[in-house]
Amino acid sequence: MKMRGTGKGGGYRLDSNRKRVLAVVTIATAIFFNACSPSSNQPLNTDDSTAKPAYITQDWPITRGNAQLSGSIEDSVIQSPRIAWTFEAGSPISVDAAVYEGIVYIGSDAGQLFAVNLSDGQKVWQFDGGDVIESEPTILGDSVYFGSNNGKFFSVDRKSGKENWSIELDDKITAGANIITDEDGSSRLLVAGNDGMLRCLSTEDGSEIWGYQTDNFINGTPALIDDEHIIFGGCDANLHVLNASNGEAVELYETEAYIPSSVAVYEGIGYGGNYANQVFAFDYKDYGELWIYIDRSFPFFSSPAVNETFVFMGSRDKRLHAIDRETGEGVWTFTTRGRVDSSPLAFSDAVVFGSTDGWLYAVNQADGQELWKLELGASLIASPIFAAGKLLIGSQGGTLFALETGTGSSEKE
Helix, strand or coil, X not given: CEEECCCCCCCXXXXXXXXXXXXXXXXXXXXXXXXXXXXXCCCXXXXXXXXXXXXXXXXXXXXXXXXXXXXXXXXXXXXXXXEEEEEECCCXXXXXXXXXXXXXXXXXXXXXXXXXXXXXXXXXXXXXXXXXXXXCCXXXXXXXXXXXXXXXXXXXXXXXXXXXXXXXXXXXXXXXXXXXXXXXXXXXXXXXXXXXXXXEEECCCCCEEEEEECCCCCCCCCEECCCCEEEEECCCCEEEEEECCCCCEEEEEECCCCCCCCCEEECCEEEEECCCCEEEEEECCCCEEEEEEECCCCCCCCXXXXXXXXXXXXXXXXXXXXXXXXXXXXXXEEECCCCCCCCCEEXXXXXXXXXXXXXXXXXXXXXXXXXXXXXXXXXXXXXXXXXCCEEEEECCCCEEEEEEECCCCCCCC
């Protein structure tokens, strides 16, 4: 094992019942109108049965959208957002949703896992996890996998909501599982917990294949660097790189403070943030630490969204930071009125994120100019996801919102 050291603008507002949009003030300038031209985000009016789907991203089966946890997709952002439907969970929603084959899966602070229809928000089933669910659901085949704060990790039938199996770990589980797919087509689960252990589990019965012990909590989901390597950070302030087949340590990289969220991978490079107010880029193969970005004395609690050009990171300084992926230099920041613990979602043209001020924001990637914002009535610490034309996010008010492209409103704030 190797070891290395160390905006402003108008918006859309909901009333106190969070049921309707009251205002439209600013929808940004020429940059936004370019985004209004026909794109992959608009339904195709064609009778050609061979035409491509209107939306590239149809499902969201795993946290941050893929095994690399990049938080970025190729679709264009929705425009003039309107609420397609809402679902009341009955308690705060602190976790991201998952979507598979037209069904949305979402956990709540009351320990309930819900399955609802993506088309209309009607409940299909609910399952009692016994404690707060902060672990994002992971969908594989006919099963939903998730953990709860009572230390249990569950496999539930995704169609019926019946329990397949459960195991009990030594502490709560706050991160979603990742999936390793082997050459023979079989799959394994990667599950991290507050007992400091990363476990590789069987999808069939939850039996442990291997385990890797760290010195403190692991609050983030491990990311796949490639078919053979895993990367994750923890409250021990270290980045860990492991062999995916047997869990043996390949490299340990010491940072200056604990890493509270998931690390994202793009083109083999790991990107993350820590409590020392740093965003970092790390290459385990050749170069080690590529760069460190520091702006103000506020920690980064969100997970990053990464694409070819940018690393987007929310901060407790109430801003979203856009960082040049190659150089680590800051490009722009966008200011909200609350902490940005909600992990951003990067579209092809914009980045969307929530804030504890209760607003959901969409800003242009190139310059950070606001495209739209929507008030959802309660603090947002969960992260937005996207599937089949709908943008989904849960609030601390207990409402799951499904947003879609609308036609705007004539009512002014």
